[in-house]
Amino acid sequence: MDAADRGEFVVRRARESEADGLAGIDTVAVEGDEERRASIRRWCRQGLAVVTEGASGPLGYCVVEYTFFGHGFVTMLMVAPSARGRGVGHRLLSAVAASCTTLKLFTSTNVSNQPMQRLLQRAGWSPVGLLHGLDEGDPELFYLCGRQTGTTHP
Template sequence: MEIRDATQSDMPAIYAVDHMAADEGSRRQHIREWVSAGHAIVVVVDSVVVGYAALEYNFFGYGFIAMLMVDKASRHKGAATALISELEKRCKTDKLFTSTNESNKPMQALMQSMSYEPSGTVYNLDEGDPELFYVKRLEGSR
């Protein structure tokens, strides 16, 4: 398993991993922006991109995992943990935030397993599915 910066040539593979990017829409635009800005990383197994993540700093100046996606066939094999661990190393702030829908139980379990703490809830982003926010205090000054 290799974690590296995402490149323009990775975008078709990232689109394939992310079902929300199946058509030309806002998700593809976000992916293009993350990759172009150097905010995206990929996880590669046997020369195949099986997941990606994006780290931004637009959440009150703190690091924020804006996206984390692993191909369904590659889940529960450590790819998401590896991506988050890499983002924690790269994060320039002493706190790293992320969020997920209340319906996304696997992501909630991952957050708990990686010592992320609940940080709040925002309603009305996705109707009937509140967004749960998490934070992890990172060691050392950044």
């Protein structure tokens, strides 16, 4: 994915050297979660992270992996708290949908994560399933991207 100017944001593949900057906008990593920091470093090193940046630096990032039954899966979508409500998450979802290399692209979120559910619905994703047992008392909702525009491979 090359850099794409999307209005006031640029969406592009994150570089390995940007892992610390992405950790700085990740609310879990900021709280000291070393496992999340390690995941961010790995995602950047493997070329799996897409970043949205503005004039002030990174505003959000998204990770797509291809280990979900052979389909793309948005493993992580994080928008800096100060950038929420500005279209950053929607732009990231659009970018990864356009660059997804499989026919289907999925993601999931907890039932309690209403902001993510609203974002997915606005972005044209459809709920496709519910899984109990991952987080006690907070089932996981699965979604399928409804406007897949990327290259497709059966």
